[in-house]
Amino acid sequence: MEFKALVIDLDGSVYHGNTLIEKADEALKFLGKKYDILYLTNNSTRSRAEFARKLANFGISCTKQQLITSGYAAAQYLQEHYASSKVYVIGEQGLKDELTEHDITICEEDCDCVLVGLDKEFNYKKMSKALNIILKGAVFIATNTDPFLITSEGVKPGAGSLVTAIETASVKKAIVTGKPSAFITDLIVKKLKAKPEEILIVGDNLQTDILMGIKGGMRTALVLTGASKLGDIERLQIRPDYIFKSIKHIPPFLDKNLHDGRTEKDCQD
Template sequence: MKSYRGYLIDLDGTLFRGTEVIPEALSFMDQLSKANIPYLYLTNNSSRPPEKVAEKLRDFGFPAAPDQVYTSAQATAQYLQDEMNSPSVFVIGEEGLVRAVAGAGCEITEDRPQAVVVGIDRQFTYEKMKKASLAIRAGAAFIGTNADRALPTEEGLLPGSGSLSAGIAAATGIEPLFIGKPQPIILRYALQKLRTTPEETLIVGDNLETDIRAGVNGGIDTLLVFTGITTPEMAEQSSIRATYEVNRLSEWNI
């Protein structure tokens, strides 16, 4: 196993499960912190701003500052700013996404937006879907924070933001541009923030379809941990291959 100068680390299923911390993850993060190895908590969840994500992590006992968190909302906002010159946007999403888009200099509007951005929105309505569909049919760019159709919670798998985007895609006949894992866009921005190259970075996660596929797509080594959504049997049967696999993070040497 080679040594890595930077880590991109998934949250749910990797560091905690719902409201339950994964004990081995605490010692893993403590080792990273003590070794002064830079890392980012990389999440597809767009609902919370970085400071609230960091606060939740600290409540679990993890070392976390807001600038060590990078969300799909932040990556989406950065894309809007860098690639679309901060367009006017109709946002379907929660606080984390709204704040990130506004912070990128975009006007948030329902009146003839240049882009429609869709993240997780637990107050999603037919009216929002109608406005998004009309705007996209009128020429607005269609962007999704991530393609995750299911969101793991204590209740079970609930509809994710990808389900909302899928509904709008069905209504318009237009597929969204997704930003979050496993797309390379979020990885490009995360590496810029981490200041490491793909060759010297490791992605750590529990999900073959998002975390591990992201590494495969981006040419970054991956560590699959079997504490979340992916089981060893699923990994064995999948065509997606992680660089490394461990049952728990305590088996990994920093």
């Protein structure tokens, strides 16, 4: 299978927080010469422009048009389905910036939609406000349901922890627009203008990156530098097409070995 495009997860695949994974910049420079590259993250706390600047600081060339964040996906979803809505946002400035760029109205009163992303200042007051808006009939949308984040300071609650609290209180499930939703998968295919089977998604998380790729008909590559480990494959019964110790091992494999049809454990070395 010859790929036309690669979708690359960021945190855990390219970097850990503010630390670049070894030789990730060199790998991406090589891959960028041969494939269309799209970067993907469930992190909604930064805008696409901010992520592009972060990658540039690592020496990785990227425009915001090459990025899809869960915040951007949420803004696209709102624009397509609820363009005239007034949205109460639990989230950080990056998420709000994406909504503003899409001409979505952000509100504090008389809201008819609640959007929840990661918010490091989340509190009982915000949860209560969101709850009451939802109970009045508002649409409830979540950027993602990641339960935790792996950071340089240890494991921390993810956006999914906030979403679950509000779902429990409201007895209403959120519409999820980030990984591994069908919406963000369709967004990827439209952006790349490629067939799903022509796309290879690279990520560190079986339950988001790899599951999304499998459900979307894409080929998948797990890198063992982040959330998921080898033992999780059997436990979760989510099987990637390829497994690599790190993103730096992907260019030589694609350059030399893809025609051999090697999969899973053959790719680890």
